[in-house]
Amino acid sequence: MVDITVEFNSKVPVYIQIYEQIKDLAYSGKLKPGDRVPSSRTLAGLLEINYHTVNQAYQALWKDGLLKMERGKRYVIAKGKTENEVYSEIEEEGRDMINRALRVGLTEDEIMNLMKRMLKGRNGGAGNHA
Amino acid sequence: MVDITVEFNSKVPVYIQIYEQIKDLAYSGKLKPGDRVPSSRTLAGLLEINYHTVNQAYQALWKDGLLKMERGKRYVIAKGKTENEVYSEIEEEGRDMINRALRVGLTEDEIMNLMKRMLKGRNGGAGNHA
DNA sequence: TACGTGTTCTATATCATATAGAACACTATT
DNA sequence: AATAGTGTTCTATATGATATAGAACACGTA
Numbered sequence: 001m002v003d004i005t006v007e008f009n010s011k012v013p014v015y016i017q018i019y020e021q022i023k024d025l026a027y028s029g030k031l032k033p034g035d036r037v038p039s040s041r042t043l044a045g046l047l048e049i050n051y052h053t054v055n056q057a058y059q060a061l062w063k064d065g066l067l068k069m070e071r072g073k074r075y076v077i078a079k080g081k082t083e084n085e086v087y088s089e090i091e092e093e094g095r096d097m098i099n100r101a102l103r104v105g106l107t108e109d110e111i112m113n114l115m116k117r118m119l120k121g122r123n124g125g126a127g128n129h130a
Numbered sequence: 131m132v133d134i135t136v137e138f139n140s141k142v143p144v145y146i147q148i149y150e151q152i153k154d155l156a157y158s159g160k161l162k163p164g165d166r167v168p169s170s171r172t173l174a175g176l177l178e179i180n181y182h183t184v185n186q187a188y189q190a191l192w193k194d195g196l197l198k199m200e201r202g203k204r205y206v207i208a209k210g211k212t213e214n215e216v217y218s219e220i221e222e223e224g225r226d227m228i229n230r231a232l233r234v235g236l237t238e239d240e241i242m243n244l245m246k247r248m249l250k251g252r253n254g255g256a257g258n259h260a
Numbered sequence: 261t262a263c264g265t266g267t268t269c270t271a272t273a274t275c276a277t278a279t280a281g282a283a284c285a286c287t288a289t290t
Numbered sequence: 291a292a293t294a295g296t297g298t299t300c301t302a303t304a305t306g307a308t309a310t311a312g313a314a315c316a317c318g319t320a
Contacts, residue, residue: 013276013277013278014277014278015277015278020230021233024230024233024234027234027235028233028234028235029235039295039296039297040296040297041295041296041297042295049278049279050278050279050280052278052279052280053277053278053279055297055298056277056278058297059297069296069297070286070287071285071286071287071296071297071298072285072286072287072288072295072296072297073286073287073288073296073297074295074296074297075296075297086234086236087244090227090230090231090234090236090244091244091248093226093227093230094224094227094244094245094248095248096223097220097223097224097227098245098248098249100150100154100220100223101220103151103154103158104154104157104158104216104220105157105158105159106216106220108249111245111249112242112245112246112249114217114220114221114224115224115228115241115242115245116242118221118224118225118228119228119238119241119242143307143308143309144308144309145308145309169264169265169266170265170266171264171265171266172264179309179310180309180310180311182309182310182311183308183309183310185266185267186308186309188266199265199266200317200318201265201266201267201316201317201318202264202265202266202316202317202318202319203265203266203317203318203319204264204265204266205265205266261320262319262320263318263319263320264317264318264319264320265316265317265318265319266315266316266317266318267314267315267316267317268313268314268315268316269312269313269314269315270311270312270313271310271311271312272309272310272311273308273309273310273311274307274308274309274310275306275307275308275309276305276306276307276308277304277305277306277307278303278304278305278306279302279303279304279305280301280302280303280304281300281301281302282299282300282301283298283299283300284297284298284299284300285296285297285298285299286295286296286297286298287294287295287296287297288293288294288295288296289292289293289294289295290291290292290293290294
């Protein structure tokens, strides 16, 4: 159905994990405008969490304009965001890292090399999957 | 004395902000092994926070081996970490960003360009300063 | 001695997170 | 028409992290 994973050990709240992954699914085009997301009770069952938690993620996405709905119907992907919006979000996430690296004394070249190195070897994690 | 700033609006807990900044001061060499950090009551007064909060940061740093102390004396910088250790910490911070960028569909080249762009225009923030 | 340390203790308050169950109005399906 | 599945709202509880607060203690230093 959808490709969502939650990591209970993570410091990131479960509802934020769902929130971000659905956002990414929409950004990447794996979920297109008009696609229905799983009902809160369904997804909650698959992930073995409470449906209120799923709803918390959905309402945050609705607040962002990424999900829309009509009474009694399911949540639906509202729109894909523009490239620029995606970039600015990624930027926001990366800025802390860059600031810290500079604060520690790394040069711009060292940071770029670090990025290259990071882009090579990557790994994944385990968790509840739906 | 030391260059520490706390941002109350931030989602990052105050004691974590202090923790990270002292770590960075040690990594960058602005604080060298043997240097004394401000007493918890002193720094708390400057930042206008509770001294227990400062102590929380210091104890976390002590747990990491970055601060050492002898009974009745002040906390002292224990050691500068190796380059590799610094890198691995920065890596850990940056990995989330990269994973997300890839999940959204950005290519490696696009990510590298984004990094270059981020390294050009940067800004700072306001907050209590000591 | 007096002061400043870090430490420990108890206490309180707030907020975020997460779960839980019930009831409701609405839609879609049968 | 009846049933099942929606999201929504309500109250409730539990836990953990965060932050503040004040007191007392042992120790080192001036």
